[in-house]
Amino acid sequence: MVNTTTELHFLTIREASELIRSRQLSPVELTRAFLNRIEATDDQLHSFITLLSDQALEQARTAEAEIIAGAYKGPLHGIPIALKDLYDTAGIRTTSGSRVDTSRIPTEDSTATARLKDAGTVLLGKLAMHEYALGGPDWTTGFEPARNPWNLAHITGGSSSGSGAAVAAGQAMGTLGSCTGGSIRGPASLCGIVGLKATYGRVSRAGVVTLSWSQDHCGPMTWTVEDTAYMLQALAGHDPKDPTTSTAPVPDYSLSLREDVKGLTIGVPRHFFFDPHPSVNSEVVSTVEKGLTALQDLGANLVDVTIPSLDQVRAANIVIMLSEAFAFHEKNLKSRPLEFGDMVRARFRIGGLFSSSDYIQAQRVRKMIKRNFADVLKKVDLLVTPTMTQPAPAFEGYDATSTVRGPSFTAPYNVTGLPAISIPCGFTASGLPVGMQIAGKPFDEPTVIQAAYTYQQHARWYQQRPSF
Secondary structure (H helix, E strand, O other), X not given: OEEOOOOHHHOOHHHHHHHHHOOOOOHHHHHHHHHHHHHHHHHHHOOEEEEOHHHHHHHHHHHHHXXXXXXXXXXXXXXXXXXXXXXXXXXXXXXXXXXXXXXXXXXXXXXXXXXXXXOOOEEEEEEOOOEOOOEOOOHHHOOOOOOEOOEOOEOOOOOOHHHHHHHHOOOOOEEEEXXXXXXXXXXXXXXXXXXXXOOOOOEOOOOEOOOOOOOOEEEEEEXXXXXXXXXXXXXXXXXXXXXXXXXXXXXXXXXXOXXXXXXXXXXXXXXXXXXXXXXXXXXXXXHHHHHHHHHHHOOOEXXXXXXXXXXXXXXXXXXXXXXXXXXXXXXXXXXXXXXXXXXXXXXXXXXXXXXHHHHHHHHHHHHHHHXXXXXXXXXXXXXXXXXXXXXXXXXXXXXXXXHOOOOOOOHHHHHHOOOEEEEEEEXXXXXXXXXXXXXXXXXXXXXXXXXXXXXXXXXXXXXOEEOO
């Protein structure tokens, strides 16, 4: 079922910011609408771990006073958002979805938290996630898994599970996810929203709980491409607290919000992402093929490309991820093993079984993969593929090992660090969302955003909302 009404909780950031700036809408009124929405729906969705009702209303009153005084900060001023519960928030518990950290209260904000606060956002709360951004959905963690607003019997994808569910259900206008193998784009695809993993080094990870130092990315999840661009604008840029962040200038991403793909060359690696495979859903592939046809009709040139090392991406991603995760969590795995959920404890322990040789060989494969992608991106402007191999599976009978078996359509961009966005491109016959992934050259988020925006404005899938 689809709801196309225009309640406040279904406004986009762009729509709400225009009303707030012109003083037709109060941030307090908007925040109350979202708190009411959360109260009415979260007993079904379980998107939130910590709800900050009083603080949110206080921040909304502050935003309202600033705007009345003429100190308007930009399109995020007075906008209600929420954070995946591994972003540090000063004085507010940050659990990472684990009993190990259930009482952890940071003394400082993460850089991303601070930058969104500086932009004037209103923090509604901290969101559900797969434990430590890896294990889930897992009831042994003590946290209820978030559910998919399009069908409550189905998962949201992970690990940014609450971040995907909250945006799709109208519980927050924007959220932050984190992404090591696909944890922003995966839930975005399965929940029918937009999720962007910018280039490695574009967004600071300081104050964000680590999964894999060399593959972790932070990024926005929103209902529309333009809303993602606004959030990225606030987040992007060098941070002395994170030495991996780039000093490259940050462009004005709003300039990419124009409809034009004419003359762009889009590479399509059909040999991996589109060819028949037991792990790949044919409805997903056919839906994205229609999206590619639409881009071609809009003036883009489609070219089949070959990326030789794609079959080795999943192995390299997992070996590097689990090795680095074990190094980060080793002390607690040894001293407090039973406080971890069953799934993540088992996965982290696997990381302790890899040898230094395994890790080095995975890094060598990673360099080869990066060279292969660089060679292809000399010939094309963008790469377009399905985001996920499947639509959202049901909780009943869900096989958690499926996330580490078969191909991964998102991991190539964590291994390479290239920018990639997932945008809605249709639905399966049973009404589950399908995402299309658009990836680009290093730090070429503007072209990625422009292509995504062009398709979005043509297809207009954002006009359909889940009703539950």
